[in-house]
Amino acid sequence: MTEHLKSSRFAHRRMRHVRERIIESLLFLAAFSSVAITVAIVVILVRESLGFFEHVSIIDFLTDTQWTPLFDDAHYGIMPLVAGTLVTAGVALAVAIPLGTIIAIYLSEFAPHRVREVVKPVLELLDGIPTVVYGYFALLFVTPLLQYFFPELPGFNMLSAGLVMGVMIIPYVSSISEDAMRAVPMHIREGSYAMGATRFQTALRVVTPAAFSGIAAAYILGISRAIGETMIVAVAAGMQPNLTWNPMEPAATITAYIVQVSLGDLPHGSLGYQTIFVAGLTLLLMTLVFNIAGHWLRRRFREVY
Amino acid sequence: MSENAMDLLKSEAKNLNFYYGEYxxxxxxxxTVAEKRITALIGPSGCGKSTFLRCFNRMHDLYPGNRYDGQITLYPDDVNILNPKIDPIEVRMRIGMVFQKPNPFPKTIYENVAYGLRVRGISNRRKLDEKVEKALCGAALWNEVKDRLNSLAFNLSGGQQQRLCIARALATDPEMMLFDEPTSALDPIATASIEELIAQLKEQVTILIVTHNMQQAARVSDYTAFMHMGEVVEFADTNTIFTNPSQKRTEDYITGRYG
Incomplete structure (x- = not known):
């Protein structure tokens, strides 16, 4: 009798052990798949880019001021696309970072509970608008509006695309910044109030620096989003690669170029086909740099309470 | 209420009621709080001692739904600091506070101490330097940090952080300082140094301290109030409270029968 009880209890334990192992393996597979997909993307980008660099030198790629891979007189200088990307992203961030930060400070430190409960979901709704809608909003509403003030502004221009993209990014910046500020413990704020500080002084001099690592993370996410944004710039900023730092001009970004060429019918394995991958790799490296910078900032300024 | 006739009155709570919403x-x-003396508030958890302390710098104003009734008078100017017409910031400018958990700001040691001065609009570097040094000396921290005033306050040990918070409060020359269980997050050695510091500080400032450590109250304070269930059960000079309490509840508490 006791013999029988013992063995059945052991059997139970073994079953439980097997089940644990299966669950663990499933969890591992889920985690592994994201890593595997990332690695696969990088491998494909690098392999196709290596094929590209067999025909075009890296020096030309980085220094040529023209990007005309589909012309008879083909030039493969990435700078015009990089410039377009940085200018549109720069305009967007000039809108999103100040506004997003101010909104975060207001919602976290000043807004009454009810206002926050309404404003936060509405802001996050901005994020749910399809980017193609933003793109046409930029092209058909913001550009004509800007032309009213700047009559010489062309129909496609980086300024309006960047402004609208900035509005799109605001919730990214404000929402994460606000979460970071709200995570600052109340006793730190009380310390400031107890010194006779006003709400504004407390928000600016104590809460914002205390939440800096989270705010920096929000900025980095916004930057990555701005650099990777495709639809708005493809629709509103024009498709012509144009090496300029003037936001009032039209120019193609890296993403806009990829859209344009991907939609065409380039033969698989041709040099033109490979330019898609080399542009993609450039984009990946740019966002990687910002993500690493963000990671470093987070570690450097992380506060432990 | 027994009171030493020699002591001047710094502050006085009269018929004070306080409500968290309905509660x-x-x-x-x-x-009464005697000038340049240490008054301790003791009592079991939840007896209202911290709530009472936080009335003195209107900390409850930060949260909606709180209500004061009655008065706390501050002398010599005889103002009721609970009067809604009085700006709580004005009150906090005169009455400093040190919290249970050290709460330095995410700034350098120097900027932590200079914070209250900067908030008051002082930006003259010489004046700041002078006040910061004086406050750090007053908090017995100067010798330990004078070579690293520009390093972050978080790098200090817990006891040093608490002394930094004391220096921060001292820098603006408050008339009165509130301590809310200032040693409950510290080890015994750091506790001893803070207690010693508090005992020294009464030379220059009136102190009201909340503690749930009865030995601490007995060691440092001149007057002790025993609170229970939101009431002051007994208030007398510390010696009387600990050796000859008149109330049964006080005696039960200090002899460790509950709390």
């Missing part, structure tokens, strides 16, 4: 946390409190 009455303080019931008809009457208590």
């Amino acid at each position: 009455q946390a303080l019931k008809n409190i009457n208590l």
Whole structure:
């Protein structure tokens, strides 16, 4: 009798052990798949880019001021696309970072509970608008509006695309910044109030620096989003690669170029086909740099309470 | 209420009631705080001692739904600091506070101490330097940090952080300082140094301290109030409270029968 009880209890334990192992393996597979997909993307980008660099030198790629891979007189200088990307992203961030930060400070430190409960979901709704809608909003509403003030502004221009993209990014910046500020413990704020500080002084001099690592993370996410944004710039900023730092001009970004060429019918394995991958790799490296910078900032300024 | 006739009155709570929303946390409190003396508030958890302390710098104003009733008078100017017409910032400018958990700001040691001065609009570097040094000396921290005033306050040990918070409060020359269980997050050695510091500080400032450590109250304070269920059960000079309490509840508490 006791013999029988013992063995059945052991059997139970073994079953439980097997089940644990299966669950663990499933969890591992889920985690592994994201890593595997990332690695696969990088491998494909690098392999196709290596094929590209067999025909075009890296020096030309980085220094040529023209990007005309589909012309008879083909030039493969990435700078015009990089410039377009940085200018549109720069305009967007000039809108999103100040506004997003101010909104975060207001919602976290000043807004009454009810206002926050309404404003936060509405802001996050901005994020749910399809980017193609933003793109046409930029092209058909913001550009004509800007032309009213700047009559010489062309129909496609980086300024309006960047402004609208900035509005799109605001919730990214404000929402994460606000979460970071709200995570600052109340006793730190009380310390400031107890010194006779006003709400504004407390928000600016104590809460914002205390939440800096989270705010920096929000900025980095916004930057990555701005650099990777495709639809708005493809629709509103024009498709012509144009090496300029003037936001009032039209120019193609890296993403806009990829859209344009991907939609065409380039033969698989041709040099033109490979330019898609080399542009993609450039984009990946740019966002990687910002993500690493963000990671470093987070570690450097992380506060432990 | 026994009081030493020699002592001047710094502050006085009269018929003070306090409500967190509907809940009455303080019931008809009457208590005097003697100038440049240490007054301790003791009592079991939840008795209202911290709530009472936080009335003195209007900390409850930060949260909606709190209500004061009655008065706390501050001398020599005889103002009721609970009067809604009085700006709580004005009150906090005169009455400093040190919290239970050290709460330095995410700034350098120097900027932590200079914070209250900067908030008051002082930006003259010489004046700041002078006040910061004086406050750090007053908090017995100067010798330990004078070579690293520009390093972050978080790098200090817990006891040093608490002394930094004391220096921060001292820098603006408050008339009165509130301590809310200032040593409950510290080890015994750091506790001893903070207690010693508090005992020294009464030379220059009036102190009101909350503690749940009865030995601490006995060691440092001149007057002690025993609170229970939102009321002051007994208030007398510390010696009387600990050796000859008149109330049964006080005696039960200090002899460790509950709490």
